[in-house]
Structure formats: C-alpha cells, structure tokens
Amino acid sequence: MSTATTHDEHHEHGPATGLMRWVTTTNHKDIGTLYLWLSFIMLLTGGAMAMVIRAELFQPGLQLVDPNFFNSMTTMHGLIMVFGAIMPAFVGLANWLIPMMIGAPDMALPRMNNWSFWILPFAFTMLASTLFMEGGAPAFGWTFYAPLSTTFAPDTTDFFIFAVHLMGISSVMGAINVIATILNMRAPGMTLMKMPLFVWTWLITAYLLIAVMPVLAGAVTMMLTDRHFGTSFFDAAGGGDPVMFQHIFWFFGHPEVYIMILPAFGIISAIIPTFARKPLFGYSSMVYASASIAILSFMVWAHHMFTTGMPVAGELYFMYATIMIAVPTGVKIFNWVATMWRGSMTFETPMLWALGFVVMFTIGGFSGLMLGVAPVDTQYHDTYFVVAHFHYVLVTGALYSIIAAFYYWVPKWTGNMYDEKLGKIHFWWSTISVNVLFFPQHFIGLAGMPRRIPDYALQFAEFNMISSIGGFAFGLAQVFFLYIVVKTIKGGEKATDKVWEGATGLEFEELPSPAPYHSFDEAPAVK
Amino acid sequence: MISSRLLRRFFAPVLAFLSFISMSSAHADYELNMTQGVTPISHQIYDLHMIVLWICVIIGIGVFGAMAYSIMKHRKSKGAVAAEFHESTTVEIIWTLVPLAILIAIAVPATATLIDLEDTSEADINIQVNGIQWKWRYNYIDEGVEFISALAESSRTNGQSGVADPTGNENYLLEVDKPIVVPVKKKIRFLFTSDDVIHAWWVPELAVKQDAVPGFINDSWAYIEEPGVYRGQCAELCGKDHGFMPIVVNAVSEQEYQEWLVAMKAEAAAVAASADKEFSMEELVAKGESVYAANCAACHGPTGAGVPPVFPAITGSSVATGDISDHIDIIMNGKTGTAMQAFKTQISDVDIASVVTFQRNSLGNTVGDMVQPSKIKSLR
Amino acid sequence: MIAIEKDQQEEVLRIILTPNRSISWPLLVKFYLFTCGVSFSIAMLFAFLGYWMVIPFSGLEMMVLGGGLYVTCRKVYRQEVISVDNDHIKLEKGCISVDESWQFDRHWARISIEEIKNFRKTSSLKIGSHGNFVEVGSFLNESEKETLAFELNQSIISSDFLRRVG
C-alpha cells in the first residue's frame, strides 16, 4: 500500500552559517538569542553607568564627574536598563519560549520579528552616541519631564526622541507578534486556560504594550513639535501645561512598570512548581490576578504625581486605586508560598533565584504600598526611598526573574547544564551585595536625601558608602555571570531531555535538549 | 510607636564595623527613620508611616515565616513527599479579603491626613516661593519683603568640579546665604511657582513637599510648633545644579520675626538708595567680579569661557561686546527658552551695573564703556 | 483537522484538511475591534485634553496589528482539499482561493507514509502516482495522519467506494 519515494528533506534543515545568519534570521530561537545578548550587553552598559553614579556618591563632595554628566548618567542608566536590558530580555525569553510552550512551529510573523530586533541596536547606538556630542547627553532623567526636556534641553534631545520612537516601534512589533502567535498558533488542545503562566502573562504584557505605546510615541512627538515647530503642548507660555506631560508620561509609564514585572510573575510561576514538585497553587487565580493588575495599572498613574498639586479628590482616588493593587499582587505571593507548602523542594540555582525574587520582590511591594499612601508620599516622593523601592522591584524582581529563567531554561536551549556550583556562588554573591546596595537606600531616603543629586550632605555619608560598596560587588557579580553564560554555551555536562525532575510543559516533555532549530513543525497533541 | 532607636541599636554594630573598615572621613550623624518633624501634619504623617511600616513588617513576618518553615521542613533532602493539592477556594477568598480589609484600615487615617494636608485656608502669613535654576526667591506677599536665597559659598567647598573635601563642614550643601524667617505657632501658607523648569520645595521637618511649576501655582502650609532651623532641598530634578539648591527655614518667635522684617525692609531701602550713587569704572569692575563669581560663573565659567552651546562664553560674546542696552536687557530680563534668568529680581541695581561693566571690561573683553546703577534703577 | 464531505449528486468524496485553528476568525475580529476600542479610548482621552498626537500613533499601530493578525490568520486558514470520484483524485491547496492543484488517476494512485528521522519521530504522508508524489496534511499531527491514511486507503483501494458515498 505504501510506496517508497525520494527522501523528504524539509524537516531537518538547520541554521545557515556565518554572520548573515544572524542578520537575516527569522527563526524564533535565533532572534531570542539575539535579544538576550543585546539585553546582556545593555545590562553591562547600564551597569557601568550605575558604577559611575555609585562611585561619585561613594563620598560626599564632587570627585569624579561634573553634575551635568552625573545627570546624564542617571538618565542613560534608567533608559538603558528599562528599554535596553529588562524589556529586550523578556522579549528574548518570549521568542525562545512561547512557540515551544504552546506547540507552535515559530512566531507568527517571523520577518517582523527580525525587524523588531534589528531596530534596537540602531536605537541604542543613537542614544549612546549623544554622550559624545556637543552639549552632552540628555540629562533630564529617564522620565524626561517637560519643560526641562523641551525648552531647557540640549540639542541632543532630538536624537533621544528618535531613539525612543525606534524603541517604541520595536516593542509594538514584538507585542503584536506575541499576540498573533498566542492567539492563532496554539497546538490542538492548548486552550487558553491550559497555557503556561509565562504565556499568559506575556499575552497580558503584550496587550499593555499595545495600549500604551502610542501614548509614549505621542508624548515624545509633542516634545519634538514643542521644541521645533512652535506648538505649546507642554509650554505654559503658550497655554500648555507641563504637569500634563507628567500625566501623559505616567499613563504610559505605570503600565510600563507592569510590563516589566508581569512576565517575571510567569517565570516564577514556572520555576517554583518544578522544584517544589507540586502543581502551581491557584492557576486560575494567578491568571485573574495578572489580568486585574494589568487593568488596575491603567488607573493609578498619577500616584507618581502626588506633589504636583492635584485636587484632593484626585489624590484620594489615586491613593485608593494604588493600594488596591496590593490585593492581586498579594494573591500571587500567597499562591507561590502555598505552592511551596508541603512540596518536596530542592534548591537548584533557578529555584534559589526564584526564592530570592519572592522575598525581595515582596519587600519592594511593601515599600510600594507605603509609597501609595498619598500623605506619606509627601515625605517619600523623589527621595532614595523611591530609588530603593523601584530597584527592589526591578533588580531583585524583574532582573532576578530573568536570571532565574536563564538558569532554568538554558539546559533546554544549549543542551548543556550550567555549572551548579558557580550558579550558586553567583546567586549568593548577588543577593548579599544587592541588599547591601539597596537596603540602606531606604534609610537614606527616609532621612531626607533627594534622588538624582550628585553630592549630598554629610549625614548621608555612611549609608551611601555602604550602598556603593554593595553596588560595586553586585556589578562584579554580573561580570561573573557573563563568564558562567559563556562557559555554559561552550560546553558542560549534558542535560537530559526533561532537564528537571519536576519539570512540566511542552518544552520539557516533548522536546529533546537542546531543543531542535525547528521544534514543532507539526503540532503536538496536548492532553 | 517604636522609635528609630530600636532600629539603630540593631544596626549600630554593623555600621560601626563598616565605618571602621571603610575609614570614612565623614562624621556620623545618620538617621534611620523618617523625621517626626515639627508640625501637626508632620506628626500625623510620621504616625501613618509607622502604622503602614508595622503592618508591612507583620505581614512580612507571616509570609516569610511560612516560606522559611516550608523551606526548612518540606525539602526533598528531609524526605518530604509532595502533596497534590493545587487549589482551595476558601483559602483564596480569605487571602483576598483580609488584605482588602487591612488596606481599608490604612485608607481611613490616610484620608483624614490628606484632607488636613491640603487645607491651606485661613493662613496668617503668605509666602510666595519661586523656583529659579538654581535658587529660590521668596516673597512675603503681605509685607512686601522679597529676596533670593541660594546655596551659601561656605556650604559648598567646591560646587562645580574638582576635588571637594567637605570634612568638618557641618551643614555641607545645606546652608543658604539668606534663610527664610518665619514665626512659630502661625499658619504659614506657601504658594509655589517657578520661573523656568519644575522644582520641588521640600523641608522634611515641615512635611511640605510641593512642586513649583512654571505658569501654575500650588500651595501648601505649615504650622511650626518649635523654634529652630529646618533644612531641606529641591526634590525635583531641575537641571545641572539640582543638588545645590537647599532651603533653610528659620523658625523664630513672633517678636524676632517682626524685628527681622524691619531689618529686611531697611536693608532693601539701603540697597535702593545706593543705586543713586556714582561709581567709578574701577569700583564697578571690582565689585562686578564678586557678583560674577556668585551669579554667573556657575554657567558661564569662572573665566567666561562658558560651556558652549548650552552656556555661551562671555569672552568675545556678541552681547558682552555689542550694544550696552541689549547687554543690560539680557541680564535684567533673561532670555526666554534658555537657562539665562532674569536677574533684575535677583540682584540689586549696583550689582547689575557692576557685573555688566565687569563683563565688558574683563574676562578678555575690552569694550571700555560702563553703566551706572541709576540707569539700571530707571529700567526697573 | 480532517473533515469529510460526501456529495451524493456528483458522487464525490471530499476530504478537507485544515491546520489547528486556536482562534476562530469571528473571535479574532471581536478581539481586534475590542483592542481598537481600548486603544482609541485612550487616544481620545488625551485628545480631549488637547494632546491629540496620540491618535495618529494609535491608528497606525492598529493598522499594523490588524495586518499582523490577518496575515497569521491566513496562515492557519490554509486548506487542503482532496476530492475523490470514480476515476480521479484531485488535491487542491490554498487559502481563500485555490493556489495549487494536482490530479491523479484513482486507480494508479498510491499513498506513502515515511518516518522522518527527527526527535519526535514524525512522519510525512504523500499521495501521488507514477513517481510524482505530493505531501498532504503536513500540518496534521500523527494520529490525524494515521486517520487520513486509513481514509485515503479506503477511498482508493476499496472498490465499493460508491456504496460508501451512498
């Protein structure tokens, strides 16, 4: 009944070779790798800037840089970490993992995927080149409040605006790709409520990105027209309103911070059940909590602006809405603890990072709750307390989850186990130093040190020095991480197909390690 | 409420050790907690801060305790076998509703405090505060007393660049040339606005932090209970010298306040009178040099070289070597859309006349003309 | 997914193969319109405050989103139709319209299943005759391919094919 024919060729072709492979690739794994490397380079670049900041703040007095350059450093550090390190890392993880997790052959729009990556190196080159231009790099903080960023800004601001546009375009294309992939390309049987939480949180994240990116694009374009084309959107002299800039910025910016934490929730929800050898507690409540965090994120933006002189009614509303976010976030934390409860836990490196995430993200959440209480925010606002808060959320939150994800999935990506001993050293080194770095900043903030100042009064000296020491140690730990990454890629103990004893999900159960270049040309059946 | 002493006792050994190994040159006067402040509002805010902090600590102990217990007991190496449960509607409802109740409990006192904080009506004294890059202008509206307050030179060993050694300078970066003086036990209303970018006026002990937005006014208030010197800083990034625009509030008795007002008015009259005097070129250039150092050198550089293109050079500039009336105009009224401020509201007629003369006849410029303070006075 | 239609007038058996569609077109349209609504409401909010420049960007973005969803939806809406009548087997591949088609003599037609040497041990199902074979249902999964092979064998080999249609 069957007749032998010429051998089939199309399932087995691997990547092309040479540099052009990376330029022209449309493979989700290649693009994921590119994104992850870009974000690592950006992490080290932004980290180097943080080192400049911490070195200047090591002692009172101006030692190393002049105040304007210091402001450029805080600005560039913020922009590079947000748009260059954290977001591309999550997009890279999405590229690698979403098709494998939902049983799709690739991302839905492979060519657009390639463009959305290759825009980024240009955007960041342009942004970084302003450092060497006449007038200096933008020095108005990553929040670029008008009129400091319009009427009073250096000419390089135009490059900054263009760079932000490019980053926005890239993010939007990435988000559209994720949405199209998740909606259209799930394997048979992969219903929405069976999707891994990482896929869910990315779907919600992508939706948030799509909703807010036009706002950012509009804001920077209005800055541009204010600067050059005689409009007065943010210029009081022409009837505009500088405070409205902040409203617009934070309408984008607040969902943006959830964009940077929601995929982290997904990662942690994958890792903890694996190492507790117990299914995730409250899967559906996790999904609903993520969705409600996303919805609430649109309604709380002005809690960044309690001191701008809003009407009392507005302040009350934003205070109530803000502290409400603690409920769904709390549900997530409780669910993770309940997942561990009566599990059978082991503590491999990914689990350590995930546990570090849960503890320190919770600390960041607590200070977030404190900041949400409007009258007290009068004292916290724009101090190091805020700096401590968002670094607990973004470094020990978002960045920790990314590092956890690396250790968790790298055996699947490369087929090699990372060095467990080095991974553990990396974790403890980072965790101790990151707390030495950021915990004292709570105290400096409460004691009254404003943020974004290059020099400070003497009563802040001790804690700043401690914080700087922690900063240098933490920075060094990430250089060590680079070594671990390279070592793992080059070789190491071979990983099993399932990698972890308790691992679940298509990528572990249906694919070998390393995952083949084309994973699911043919959809797997999901039970 | 537990004071910061407990925290301090806990951290003191750690700190002592770290200070020891780091051979810190700066001296220790550190704080661990928010100031209680000296106004009724600042006390309320402090209490609220402590309530929320302790709620967080208690929840934290619960969550981290459960986590720690489970990490200790439910580990595979101790032979733990994973349970199967993965949901419980009851538990999930409880841990949604309990936090909700706690949040409502926080919201009630927070609402009360916020409403008090925003009630600026029926003030005894009104002070308008204008933020200027990088100083503050205070205007006692009802008294007609107006002056500029900037970082005192003594408080800034080297504010621009190079090596600074603040050791031993007790109020490093926190001292101003002219503090504002206010009476205790009076309701003081502050009205904030800005001449250029957004600044924020913050004095922690007064629990006042309010943005100064160009073109808009905001207000806030303070009722100071104890006399004293209260220091603060600008809290909103406002450009290069954002870190160098401190605030000093000198709270005194009503009587001392009245005496101060009289003295301020007399001083203003004396400055105005001095404008009618005739000065020689040498006198003006000599005086102009110090005015330049205090007001212009921050941007245009001590030698007049500037930082082009943002801060143009004075040496050889078309303004400083061109028509003198344009030169005066730009110094008095500033230049819209740049960091160049209107100095007529900041420095006296004599100072303007001398700095104009200085800039035209020094820093490499040799125009040879001069302007008398009386001319400046006529331009006000 | 495999769907079988029997056309009694023309005495044709039609097997329609489609890849898995994880979302239906009407649902996708609803999702898209909802997203447009969200994006547009946000843009309108700012427009009414005087900051209308958000609108063109949200319009552009929705165009790209619509395009992206449409392109992906086309991909999963591709179809392969195998029509079997007394003498012929016709294979048509396409999306909205037929893009490619092949015709084989039913009596000479054969199907072949061969294992592909990859990690999941998937197989490739082909139909054709005289050394001219075309792959069908590459998007189907293993159990679907087995069913398809069985059905095709039935249709091709079984002489009581017409009775089956009846």
Next chain:
Amino acid sequence: MSDIKSSHTTQPRKSVSAKQVFKLFMVPVLMFGFGFALVPLYDVFCEITGLNGKTGRVEASVVNQKEVDSSRLVKVKFLANSGNGLPWNFEPVIQEMEVHPGQIYEAMYRVSSKSDKNTVGQAVPSVSPVQASVHFNKTECFCFSKQELAARETRDMPLRFVINHDLPKDIVELTLSYTFFNIEQTKS
C-alpha cells in the same frame, strides 16, 4: 483532536470575506484621520470644561446675578509674575478682595514696560486650590489676548470675574496668579 468530523456544510473558507477585511482596515484609517480633525475641536473643548487647571471664560450676559450667594464671602488673593525675557513690571493694584460667589467683580493689574522697544506678552492664569479653577470665570480679562506695550508704557488692565455660586463650601480662600510670558521670544 484527531477525530473525523463529517459535515455537509459548505466549506468554512467563506467566513473570511474580502469585504469584511476591508471594513476592518478602515477602522484604524478612520482613527488616524480623526486625529487631524480634532485639531480645531480641542481648543473649544478645553475652553468649555476648564480642564488643565485653567480658568474659564464666560459672557457677562450669561451670568445670572440672581444666583449671588450673599451668605458667604470668599477671599481672593491676586498674584503676578513676569516670566523670563520680558522687561515688564507686573503687579496687582489690589492685593486681595472678599467676594460673594455669583457676583461680578472687577480687579486691576498694572503692567509697565521698561523696554525702549515695543514688547508683546501673554498672561497665563492659574488658580489655587486647583479644584476652584473650574468655578472661577472671567467675563473680561487681559489674558484673553496678547498684550502689546509700547516703549516704556504703563497700563492698567482690568479683570472682571465671577466665582460660580456652586463653589464648594469648603473653599473659603483662593489665589489667582498671572504669569506674563514673552511669547515673541519663545516662538522665534
């Protein structure tokens, strides 16, 4: 999902029609176009609602003098600032007034140019507390248009305003501040 589905329906491809795709494409196109149609609309909208903390403008004839709330007095303080780059002295003639909500009052500002040339400025109002701004209306104001001053001219500029009778009861004092900006220089 490997089961066979027998169906006698027509082929499912018909659900994607070119017409529907075209219609859907028009949605974002219209959104895009609407952005440009809004340019003239938005000024009007802001004027009416008094959003952005700016004060409103009403016609004198519209103000219903019968709605005067003589039972309470609201204290109004006047402030004046002149922004960078404008050689003007600008001050309120009267520092403060006590007014009944609903009644029209007149206040006076004085501006004098110290320049030897003609200068043009635009005044921008702001009211504190913010929630009072929507209740503060002007029937006549120097801020409605730009002001051009001849060399060394001094001018008294009237301001006729009314505080709506529906001003919240808890506001007993408000501050009106004007800032004059040099708009010529900004736009150059």
